[in-house]
Amino acid sequence: MRITVVGTGYVGLVTGTCFAESGNKVICVDREASKVQRLQAGEIPIYEPGLEELVERNSTAGRLSFSTDLVAAIDRAEVVFIAVGTPQNSDGTCDLSAVRAVSKEIGQAMTGQLVVVNKSTVPPGTSRLVHDLISSNTSHTVHVVSNPEFLKEGAAIDDFMKPDRVVIGTDDASAAELMSELYSPFVRTGKPLLIMDPASAEMTKYAANAMLATKISFINDIARLCEVMGANVSKVRQGMGSDRRIGPHFLFPGVGYGGSCFPKDVRALSALAKEHDTPLEILDAVDAVNDRQKKFLAEKVVRRFGKDLSSHVFAIWGLAFKPRTDDVREAPSVVIARTLVEHGATVRGHDPEALENAREEMGDLIDYCEDPYDAVSGASALLLVTEWNEYRRPDFDRLKELLVEPVVFDGRNIWNEELTGKYGLEYHGIGTRSSRDDN
Numbered sequence: 001m002r003i004t005v006v007g008t009g010y011v012g013l014v015t016g017t018c019f020a021e022s023g024n025k026v027i028c029v030d031r032e033a034s035k036v037q038r039l040q041a042g043e044i045p046i047y048e049p050g051l052e053e054l055v056e057r058n059s060t061a062g063r064l065s066f067s068t069d070l071v072a073a074i075d076r077a078e079v080v081f082i083a084v085g086t087p088q089n090s091d092g093t094c095d096l097s098a099v100r101a102v103s104k105e106i107g108q109a110m111t112g113q114l115v116v117v118n119k120s121t122v123p124p125g126t127s128r129l130v131h132d133l134i135s136s137n138t139s140h141t142v143h144v145v146s147n148p149e150f151l152k153e154g155a156a157i158d159d160f161m162k163p164d165r166v167v168i169g170t171d172d173a174s175a176a177e178l179m180s181e182l183y184s185p186f187v188r189t190g191k192p193l194l195i196m197d198p199a200s201a202e203m204t205k206y207a208a209n210a211m212l213a214t215k216i217s218f219i220n221d222i223a224r225l226c227e228v229m230g231a232n233v234s235k236v237r238q239g240m241g242s243d244r245r246i247g248p249h250f251l252f253p254g255v256g257y258g259g260s261c262f263p264k265d266v267r268a269l270s271a272l273a274k275e276h277d278t279p280l281e282i283l284d285a286v287d288a289v290n291d292r293q294k295k296f297l298a299e300k301v302v303r304r305f306g307k308d309l310s311s312h313v314f315a316i317w318g319l320a321f322k323p324r325t326d327d328v329r330e331a332p333s334v335v336i337a338r339t340l341v342e343h344g345a346t347v348r349g350h351d352p353e354a355l356e357n358a359r360e361e362m363g364d365l366i367d368y369c370e371d372p373y374d375a376v377s378g379a380s381a382l383l384l385v386t387e388w389n390e391y392r393r394p395d396f397d398r399l400k401e402l403l404v405e406p407v408v409f410d411g412r413n414i415w416n417e418e419l420t421g422k423y424g425l426e427y428h429g430i431g432t433r434s435s436r437d438d439n
Contacts, residue, residue: 006081237252252412407425
């Protein structure tokens with residue numbers, strides 16, 4: 001099948017590459033010429049495990065190409081995917097300006113009947129908006145399909161190739177048949193391909209992310225209460241997660257969620273509900289709890305070392321919002337670093353992949369270290385913020401030697417007091433009292 005993907009951001013690049021990997025002829029279009037040139041040269045603008053190899057293989061095979069010429073790309077396409085950004089407006093609503101602009105351009109470029117698939121995260125009703133914008137700029141028939149993405153950064157290739165489900169939103173039987181054929185290689189193991197109306201498909205994306213965010217904020221609130229009550233949230237999580245009605249996923253306490261999806265989608269759904277006079281009070285609480293949780297680790301540092309941190313250096317391991325990505329958007333590390341600096345501290349940061357993006361986000365707020373142990377050397381304490389595999393079993397003896405005070409704050413509970421105590425390290429986790437708190 002001949003496919004055009006408009007937008008070479010995270011979703012567009014993964015989508016186009018994976019469709020090419022399954023034998024389709026794909027053109028990825030972006031208006032940013034320098035970005036297209038980099039992609040044509042094999043340079044991937046994002047860090048996503050496995051993506052660079054897939055782009056290279058499919059580009060070499062002639063199945064995947066990159067262009068700035070939207071008109072030519074649409075002229076040769078059977079299906080066009082819209083995968084442009086939908087950032088958050090100041091009031092929390094979804095900014096559809098890029099979707100609107102691309103829809104008009106598609107209408108102007110069409111030379112025949114076309115299926116247009118909206119892959120961008122958009123509020124219910126956007127499929128109708130896109131259809132009307134395209135139709136007002138063409139005399140040809142267009143079928144608009146909603147096909148929300150469910151890609152986790154750091155595991156996007158597997159998520160696309162082996163999806164839990166594929167959601168197709170359309171009222172047209174021929175478009176549903178075409179989309180079913182397109183996705184058939186990815187659901188051969190029996191995973192559901194769900195055909196529904198466009199508004200329900202659009203709502204499914206928001207509702208799914210909102211539920212996952214809710215589980216995270218809930219267990220983080222429980223973790224705070226566990227510390228006060230002397231309970232261990234790790235044990236509580238196991239007890240809860242063993243209930244099949246609840247499940248263990250997304251019940252790991254930590255420093256809050258970040259990234260480009262959960263924060264934006266929770267706020268957008270909440271704003272949409274208020275716009276229709278049906279407020280979702282749970283989501284407002286989820287967002288508020290998450291904002292508060294991002295400061296929790298820094299608050300623990302202040303309680304341990306005092307409000308005046310001007311004589312202290314602190315090391316942060318992990319600047320990306322999650323492991324296996326270089327994305328620092330809405331990352332807890334940024335809030336933690338700013339809070340510590342506001343108290344006068346000097347902060348050093350390390351991350352296996354996100355140093356460049358962290359520099360763009362935080363500037364000279366912190367010092368950036370290429371080696372994790374350089375960040376720790378001479379620091380009063382180490383803060384583990386992102387659970388990269390590289391951090392799971394560090395050289396604890398070396399940490400003890402390098403730290404001015406042998407203190408670690410584990411924002412992801414990947415260590416524990418028993419483990420770190422063997423090396424003489426004072427441990428502070430999330431949702432459990434340390435022995436020092438009891439003294």
